[in-house]
Amino acid sequence: MAFVNPKKKEVQVKIVYYGPGRGGKTTNLEYIYQKFNNRIKTEMVTIKTHGDRTLFFDFLPFDIGKVNGYDVKIQLYTVPGQVKYNATRRLVLRGVDGIVFVADAMAVRREKNILSLKNLQENLANYKKSVFKVPIVLQYNKVDLAEQGIPLLPLETLNKDLNSRLKTASFPASALTGTNVVATMKKIISMTMASIINELK
């Protein structure tokens, strides 16, 4: 359930970008930050220690206006993908309202995607949540690499591996060029808002 502040007439919606390490979660948020910098009053917060590896999370808040007289504040988070940071990953999922699963479309990452989705299910179970109930959108990222002759997983394979049971919206995307980054975000926001409005009834 989203965090509602009746005094301030404000709803805080938490959307988490989840997926295997190096799949492009941070790059998604960076693209959104550049694109919507007029709507984003706060700086994007990235917490990392060495190299370009996010050890904690990236955080990007922005406003999408009013719903039912409530100001809606969207908070986008990413998790650290590396296997060893599971405790942090689980913590970031606390109170999640919607999820973008960023899969890496590179053929060599097939197993990593599958394991990460499984890990998401396990971590949600910890909060008595189910991947089949929380609003979730899939993104098949890095499709631009096809131009460089890098072997990619066919969409069929990605759908079979990751979406045969979820049966949710999926977007081939490139966080680097921006292809479908905003479409992915808009889809998860609308699904999440629909679910929150439904819960508020």
Ligand SMILES: Nc1nc2c(ncn2[C@@H]2O[C@H](COP(=O)(O)OP(=O)(O)O)[C@@H](O)[C@H]2O)c(=O)[nH]1
């Ligand atoms: N070619 C290409 N590279 C990407 C894309 N998205 C991310 N990357 C690169 O993949 C690496 C990992 O991206 P990052 O956003 O840090 O992944 P994260 O660990 O999921 O946050 C970086 O070098 C990015 O520049 C994409 O759509 N296409």
Ligand SMILES: [Mg+2]
């Ligand atoms: Mg990252």
